[in-house]
Amino acid sequence: MNAEEAIAKYYSLLAKWNERISLVSSARDETEFRAKHVEDALALIPFLSGARTLLDIGTGAGIPGIIIKIARPDIDVTLLDSTRKKVGFCEEAIRQLGLTGIRAICGRAEDARVQGMLGRFDAIVSRATWQIEEYLNISYSYIAETEGSRVLAMKGPAWRDELDAAKASMERLGLKLLASHEYRLRTGESRAILSIGRKDAST
Numbered sequence: 001m002n003a004e005e006a007i008a009k010y011y012s013l014l015a016k017w018n019e020r021i022s023l024v025s026s027a028r029d030e031t032e033f034r035a036k037h038v039e040d041a042l043a044l045i046p047f048l049s050g051a052r053t054l055l056d057i058g059t060g061a062g063i064p065g066i067i068i069k070i071a072r073p074d075i076d077v078t079l080l081d082s083t084r085k086k087v088g089f090c091e092e093a094i095r096q097l098g099l100t101g102i103r104a105i106c107g108r109a110e111d112a113r114v115q116g117m118l119g120r121f122d123a124i125v126s127r128a129t130w131q132i133e134e135y136l137n138i139s140y141s142y143i144a145e146t147e148g149s150r151v152l153a154m155k156g157p158a159w160r161d162e163l164d165a166a167k168a169s170m171e172r173l174g175l176k177l178l179a180s181h182e183y184r185l186r187t188g189e190s191r192a193i194l195s196i197g198r199k200d201a202s203t
Contacts, residue, residue, distance in 0.1 A: 006070045006097050007038055013096055014061055014089070021085050023061035035186045040154065041067035043183060044125060047152055047195050051075055051122040055142050057109045058082075058128030062090045064154075065125070069102045077102040078118060080109055109138050120144040125152040132159070133166035136196065140173050143198070150178060150197040157190040174199050 001009065011030045017023055024037065041064030048054070048068070052075060056065030059079040069077045079090050079102070090104035107114035124139045132153055139151045155162065163177065170176065179195040 053121045054123045055121040057126040079104040082108045115141045132162040153194040159192045
């Protein structure tokens with residue numbers, strides 16, 4: 001199936017599961033799902049140039065990781081969430097969509113055992129609600145030491161204040177802002193993607 005068919009099948013499965021367990025909000029129909037979730041996830045694609053591996057922390061229903069996998073099948077994706085039922089949905093979605101090079105893991109990103117098991121990645125992303133400072137402290141253990149590795153933060157309009165609050169932690173961790181991109185969803189919501197990497201990394 002092509003990407004459009006895969007997204008439609010993914011939404012159909014998600015809608016069924018959403019009746020039993022809370023996976024996503026603001027997805028009353030496929031049109032809204034595409035506008036609020038798919039469009040947001042696809043905004044990450046330009047920031048994944050050269051990435052071969054990606055970790056989606058707090059993936060929930062697999063957003064953005066599954067959508068990225070559909071759009072960029074060449075990237076090896078790991079979905080991580082601490083809720084077993086959400087991981088169960090992701091595993092079912094992976095099977096139903098016939099995706100390869102993607103896995104769903106149940107665990108807490110802060111857990112040293114999980115960090116040791118998963119290793120390091122070219123790109124780390126999360127749509128969870130952590131402030132930038134906390135997110136960087138959590139994700140730092142997963143950043144590959146190779147040039148160009150990056151943490152991608154998906155934020156709302158207050159991202160500058162969060163970034164200012166994170167400056168001391170970024171300095172301590174040896175990280176810097178590589179790039180930022182502000183945009184609006186079709187719904188009118190203001191969004192931003194921040195690419196943060198090691199000080200010796202390139203964009």
